Amino acid sequence: MQQYKGLIVVGQSIQEYKKGRTLRRRKGGQTPMMGQSVLEIWMQMGFLAKTVAVFLIVMSIYSLGLFIERFLLFRTARKQSIEYLPVATKALREGDYKLAVESAKRFNKSHLAKVLAAGLQQFMFENSEEPTHEAVELVRLAVERAAALTTAEMKRGLGGLATIGATAPFVGLFGTVVGIIDAFMSMSKIGSSGIGAVSAGIAEALITTAVGLAVAIPAVWMFNYFQSQIEFFGIEMANSSSELVAFFMEREAHETK
Numbered sequence: 662m663q664q665y666k667g668l669i670v671v672g673q674s675i676q677e678y679k680k681g682r683t684l685r686r687r688k689g690g691q692t693p694m695m696g697q698s699v700l701e702i703w704m705q706m707g708f709l710a711k712t713v714a715v716f717l718i719v720m721s722i723y724s725l726g727l728f729i730e731r732f733l734l735f736r737t738a739r740k741q742s743i744e745y746l747p748v749a750t751k752a753l754r755e756g757d758y759k760l761a762v763e764s765a766k767r768f769n770k771s772h773l774a775k776v777l778a779a780g781l782q783q784f785m786f787e788n789s790e791e792p793t794h795e796a797v798e799l800v801r802l803a804v805e806r807a808a809a810l811t812t813a814e815m816k817r818g819l820g821g822l823a824t825i826g827a828t829a830p831f832v833g834l835f836g837t838v839v840g841i842i843d844a845f846m847s848m849s850k851i852g853s854s855g856i857g858a859v860s861a862g863i864a865e866a867l868i869t870t871a872v873g874l875a876v877a878i879p880a881v882w883m884f885n886y887f888q889s890q891i892e893f894f895g896i897e898m899a900n901s902s903s904e905l906v907a908f909f910m911e912r913e914a915h916e917t918k
Contacts, residue, residue, distance in 0.1 A: 706868065707843060709836065709843075710836050710839075710840055713835065716832060717869070718872075718876075720829055720876050721879075723825070724821075724883060727818045727819075728822075730818075731819075735890050737770045738771055738772050741768040741769075741770050741774065742771040742897070744768060744771075745764065745765065745768040745771050745774045745777075748760075749774070749777055752764065758781045759785065762778050762781050762782055766778075772894050772898055775807055775810075775811050776804050776807045776811065776902055777901055778807075779804055779806065779807035780803050780804040780807070780902065780905045780906070781905075782803070783799050783800050783802075784909065797910055800906060801906050804901075804902035804906065805902065808902060811898065812891065815894060822880055822884045823884050825877065825880040826877050826878075826884055829877035830870070831873070832869075833869045833870040833871070833874065833876075834869075836866065836869030836870070837867055838866075839866070840863070840866025844865075844866065
């Protein structure tokens with residue numbers, strides 16, 4: 662008998678859901694959350710769901726703005742580095758260190774210009790016409806500091822991007838859980854046990870999870886892209902630094918002979 666009663670309850674719930682859809686269609690309406698515009702869905706959302714959605718939209722705007730700013734910065738750094746390297750190479754071969762440092766000011770977005778200029782400025786500060794062992798070591802420390810500072814500058818804002826990628830789904834899930842709780846509480850107040858009584862509330866609640874995923878997935882892609890770019894720039898700075906130190910060491914060995 663209990664099994665038959667359970668089947669009767671399920672059958673009644675399905676009938677109530679079908680009747681609700683039929684009535685909505687006869688009145689010219691549609692099933693909640695189906696075929697509606699974004700504005701209509703927004704108007705049907707509750708206060709908490711709207712708050713969560715606004716918070717997620719702010720996170721999305723921040724991540725998009727950061728992506729544009731970092732992308733333009735990295736593209737400029739790559740372009741200026743390509744333009745600066747021939748100038749610096751020519752100046753080093755001619756022994757005109759001041760020209761290389763002055764040229765670096767024109768390419769102030771170039772990561773390679775910052776590193777090489779720091780090493781050359783340190784060498785010029787020693788007031789040594791010919792490189793000594795102490796001067797070479799100081800140049801090595803200078804380029805390492807410059808590379809570390811440049812890397813830290815490039816990573817600015819990426820921590821927020823990683824946080825958005827990690828937390829946005831949970832923020833959306835929070836809105837979904839609260840929305841489902843409200844839907845079931847509304848069902849208990851109405852006294853109806855049919856699925857139609859909670860379908861609209863559950864659909865509304867799931868929107869925040871969808872928005873959270875839509876915010877988090879691009880943020881993770883952006884973060885991974887920038888991390889790979891920074892690693893590539895780090896390799897370039899390390900190579901340029903080692904070449905500058907090797908240049909002075911070679912000159913030192915040549916002078917000691």
